[in-house]
Amino acid sequence: MDSLITAAARALAAGDPLDALNRVSLRDDAPALALRGIAMAQLGDLDRARVLVRRAGQAFGPTEAVARARCVLAEAEIALACRDLDWSAAALEQALTVLEAHGDRVNAAHARNLVGRRFLLVGRLDAAERTLAGAGPEPLPPAVTAVRDLVAAGIAMRRLRTQAARAALERAGRSARAAGIASLTAEIDGATASLDAPAARLVTGGEDRPLRLDEVEALLASPALVVDACRHAVRQGETMVPLARRPVLFALARALGEAWPGDAVRDALLRRAFGAREADDSHRARLRVEMGRLRAALRPLAGVQATTRGFTLVPKACHGVAVLARPIEDEHAGVLALLSDGEFWSSSALALALGTSQRTVQRALDALAEDGKVQSYGRGRARRWTTPPLPGFTTTLLLPGPLPAG
Structure with a gap:
């Protein structure tokens, strides 16, 4: 790996995407495309980031299986941030297998966390638990550990195991502070606050x-x-x-x-x-x-x-x-619950998470938009919906997923 690629990678690891772009913005080789994609993701241009990461994955040769798997991992993370839940889970699981087979345990653990987070979003709690349980006992970097505990806390909250959720969030908070990632710390703090909010x-x-x-x-x-x-x-x-x-x-x-x-x-x-x-x-x-x-x-x-x-x-x-x-009685409370995370959702992703038809979700979004409760950005397939977080209550009980039988 040449010096510019190494320097750009270090800049991204330090949270300086502009410095990374200054070093590789004019290059179109596979490593540079991957780093440019990650930099654009850190800057918030997720659509451009996704295109660059996909191009990088296609540019790596057939003998560079680990690099291609890492690109799939990056694309899956961007898709999750976009709340695009239709991305190929099978491709991510295949990338996870490749990473584990080649001993890249850190990225493999990160891939496992992404799979678990997707299962959590769509209400498949048993699958999310099985995914986390498949991780090995080896120590991992604090950032990866924090995300794993955050997913575990989400599962516990959805299963109404508040003590387990609080313990997992405390572990996640310590790991996030050790990693020095402000956005991750803020997400964990928000999840912790929801435990004390009306549910x-x-x-x-x-x-x-x-x-x-x-x-x-x-x-x-x-x-x-x-x-x-x-x-x-x-x-x-x-x-x-x-x-x-x-x-x-x-x-x-x-x-x-x-x-x-x-x-x-x-x-x-x-x-x-x-x-x-x-x-x-x-x-x-x-x-x-x-x-x-x-x-x-x-x-x-x-x-x-x-x-x-x-x-x-x-x-x-x-x-x-x-x-x-429910903390709020609204005909479309499930849609509002998902949108209240402040992310941008497509109607297809909302339908998948709620287990209903896309047309039903679109009707709900139109009704909420008329009342000024949601906003949309973009057109056609690129259209996304969001709303400011609803203050003062947690959305846990509004989301899909069965209550425990005992």
Whole structure:
């Protein structure tokens, strides 16, 4: 490697992309293209960076497998920063295999972190855990260790293991400070702050108050009957009745939970479940049918009794009833949760992360844009969406991923 390439690489490692560009900006050989791409990424021009890194990967010869794998790794990192979740995970996993086979354990660990972060973004928590578990015991540079612990903390937060998440973030913070990377330290500080921010709302006995993530964990571990409006389920301890695919039943369960220990009046139930402003006999008949279905679904946990005014929830083990609601009630809360990280997302990436169709996401984005809650940049396939971070709450419970069964 010549002296200019070496000097440019050292400048990039020191966080000085302009110095690196001054040394290699006029060169088009493969190492110079790769360094130019990394420099442009550090300067924030991700589209140009991606083109340069891809050209570098194509310029390296077939015998330079490690260099080509490193270019794939750089392109994958840029794609992740762009929230382009459609990039080839198979190509990154192949690059990971090449790097491990040639003993480049640092870049291999970095590739493993990227795979884990992508799995975390799309809600595949088990796959993210398996990816991190595949790392060897060898010591790694602080920057790589910090990212690994940051991913581990994200998994723990999504699984409502707040103590494990806090411990992982403390380790990540120490490693980031040792590495001297300000942006990584800021990301870890933001994740740590989210542990102390409201993650949900508790509605019980006419009271509505915010809950931190550790308080949500404690509530779900308690013997109370919880109507979970974050995951659309009713649960008590290890027993859970999912109602995500039965929205009418869940709407009725939530109305009963909010009214407990009293009863929910029929007119209110009809409005919540069917949107009926003026109830007629057909509405009342349908309500009786749906209440029968809800009674059958909740049989392991509670009964549903008719009263003179409506219906009431009767837990089998009377330890109280609580409704766990989202910190904000918005039709498009899932989209807002993803956009609140301040990054630029494509509609296809949002659809992949939310597990829904791209057209559904586009309709949600159009509605949010009309309300001034999101902004778009670019046109066509290059169009990206973002919004300022929503202040004062964590998005953990708005993102996809199942709650623990016990």
